[in-house]
Amino acid sequence: MFARRLLFTLAILACGLVLACQPASPAPTPTPTPTPTVSSAATATPPATTTPETVHSTPTTDEIRHLTILYTNDEHGWLEPHERDGRRVGGVAELLTRWRTEEGYDPADESFLLLSGGDNWTGPAISSFFDGESAYEVMDAMGYDVSAIGNHEFDFGLDVLKARMAEGLITYVAANIVDAETGNIPEGFTPYTILDANGVRVGIVGLTTTSTPYTTKPNNVASLRFRPYDETLREWVPRLREEGADIVIALGHICLDEIQALVPTAAQLGVDVLTGGHCNEFVADERDGVHIIIGGKHWESYARLDLDVDPTTNRIVSANASLHTHTPDALTPDPDVAMIVARWRDAAADVLEEPIGYTENGIKRGSALYNLVTDAWRFAYPNADIAYTNLGGFRADLSPGVITVGDVYGVLPFDNTLVDVEVSGQDILDNFACCGGTFSGMRFQGGTFVLDNGNPLDRDATYHVLINDFMYAGGDGYLFGEQDPNGYDTTIPWQQPVIEYIRALDTSPEAPLETRIDTSHRGWRR
Known part of the structure; x- marks a missing residue:
């Protein structure tokens, strides 16, 4: 495993080095959108430098150091092959065979x-049920060396993330995450690492999306601050060079538009590679000598970047980036990874029997069940002003007695995820007029829609509305995808x-679920 080639990883504790930085306001939430393939340049332009070049003899082919980067992002725990647009895609055991x-x-x-x-983690039950432990084990078995920290790495709490990082099987880097009070790198976090790859010292500095406070549970990151990307690179890239990095990779969980805005700073500092994530884009490009790769999502695709490095100048003399899709058909799964996936699949099946609550009389499809689901979405994603879902997704009632995890999957059986869209009040009304549905955060009252704060829904105002990806794709005729083409897929399974x-409501025979939820009619319709 490449971890054996680790020269050193700088882990700065809260009591350690004080960073000279100023507080910065979080950047606006990026607006993810699928991105078409961008053609890749074959030759890198050397970064600008203020020191005169030294003339070296031309290296021989044997002297050139070759590196290959295989890159994925937004894996979201999709360990098994799955359906996408009518075809089978993904599957980690098959992907390792392909590689x-x-x-x-x-x-x-x-x-x-x-x-x-x-x-890496939040996604289907095989990963989310276990706080991402299954995805982490699989990635280690596949040989992952380093990962950026994404916003969803915080979904299961800061302690879970710190525990994963402390295991040390995969290095997680984030240089722009600091303690909100001290401005220091938080205890347990690593801003960068330097690896020895085929005789080339590769410095890797991490960047986490500044939208994290709004795209994970806010309480999980309340003690942290997310610094601007350019400010972060200006501080850490010179340090990587001082400590002997021959080439520098900014390993980012950031979107393409943010990467493009960062290129001038990266080129000035001599950053060789910028990578992306968060917006599920699929990109290979080169700008001003900076190579850009983003690998898609869910292990359905990946990017490859080949670099030839001159050991006498420590410069990239040639580069080639390519994009690859992955279907599992006709591939024999890697037996070791397949065994790990099967073990976690069996464990997930056991979790479906886990009790999470109690209802005395059962909850049938209607106001109580609709309110339960949409209120739960806003409970988990408080950035949303309104949660809105179609009624066709409700496929079962909750039966009287103990409620299990499997019962929730019976109510909502489809593999849908939650999407955050920004739309106007008029857009919301247009969706209700065409397609009906049910919601949290507003109700129909006195002939108009009224928000939870008592104010009427403003037709001209903009609202964050949490919907499911079936609706976003135009299912049941909903218009949200047209109204906001840049909706953010949180990848949170809607169940x-x-x-x-339900767990948080702490129900029991003495305090059944029906006594702890809103059972009123908010104005839903089919």
């Missing part, structure tokens, strides 16, 4: 770096907040 047979990958080969742009909410 071995088609890319020549070997975890023990020092010329390969296996990197992730973050958001997970309901499970957490």
Whole structure:
């Protein structure tokens, strides 16, 4: 595993080095959108430098150091093959086979770096049920060296993330996350690492999306502050160079538009590679000598970047980036990874029987059940002003007695995720007029829609509305996807907040669920 090639990882504790930085307001939440493939440049332009160049003899082919980066992002715990647009895609055991047979990958080969742009865990039950432990184990078995920290790495709490990082099997880097009070790198966090890859010292500095306070549970990151990306690179890239990094990678969980805005700073500092995530984009590009790669999502695709480095100048003399989709058909799963996935699949099946609450009389499809689900979404994602869902997704009632995790999946059986859209009040009314539905955060009262704060829904105001991805894709005729083409797919399975909410209500035969939820009619309609 490449971890054996680790030269050193700088882990600065809260009591350690004080960073000279000023507080900064969080940047606005990026607006993710699928991105078409961008053509890749074959040759890198050397970064600008203020020191005169030294003339060196031309290196021979044997002297050139070759590196291959395999890159994924936004994996979200999708360990198994799954359906996408009518075809099977993904599957980690099959992907490892593809990398071995088609890319020549070997975890023990020092010329390969296996990197992730973050958001490794939150996703289907096989990962979310276990706070991402299954995805972490699989990524270690595949040979991942370093990952950025994504906003969803915080979904299960700061302690869970710190525990994963402390295991040390995969290095997680984030240089722009600081303690909100001291401005120091928080205890347990690592801003950068330097690896020895085929004789090249590769410095990797991490960048986490500044939208994190609004795209994970806010309480989980209340003690942290997320610094601007350019400010962070200006502080840490010179340090990487001082400590002997031959090339520098900014491993980012940031979107393409943010990367493009960062290129001038990166080029000035001599950053060689910028990577992305968070917006599920699929990109290979080169701008001003900076190579940009983003690998898609859910292990359905990946990016490859080949670099040739001149050891006499420590400069990239040639580069080639390529994008690859992954379907599991006709591939024999890697047996070791397949065994790990099967073990976690069996464990997930056991979790479905786990009790999470109690209802005395049962809860049938209607106001009480609709309110329970949409209230749970806003409970888990408080950035939303309104939660809104279609009625066709409700496929079962909650039966009297003990409520299990499996019961929630019976009510909401589809593999949907939650999408945050920004739309006007008029847009919300247009969706209700065309397609009906049910909601949290507003109700129909006195002939108009009224928000929870008592104010009427403003047709001209903009609201964050949490919907499911079926609705966003135009299912049942909903218009949200047209109204906000840049909606943010949180990748949160729509069942997970309901499970957490029922647990939090702490129900029992003495305090059944129906006594702890809003059973009023808010104005839903089919």
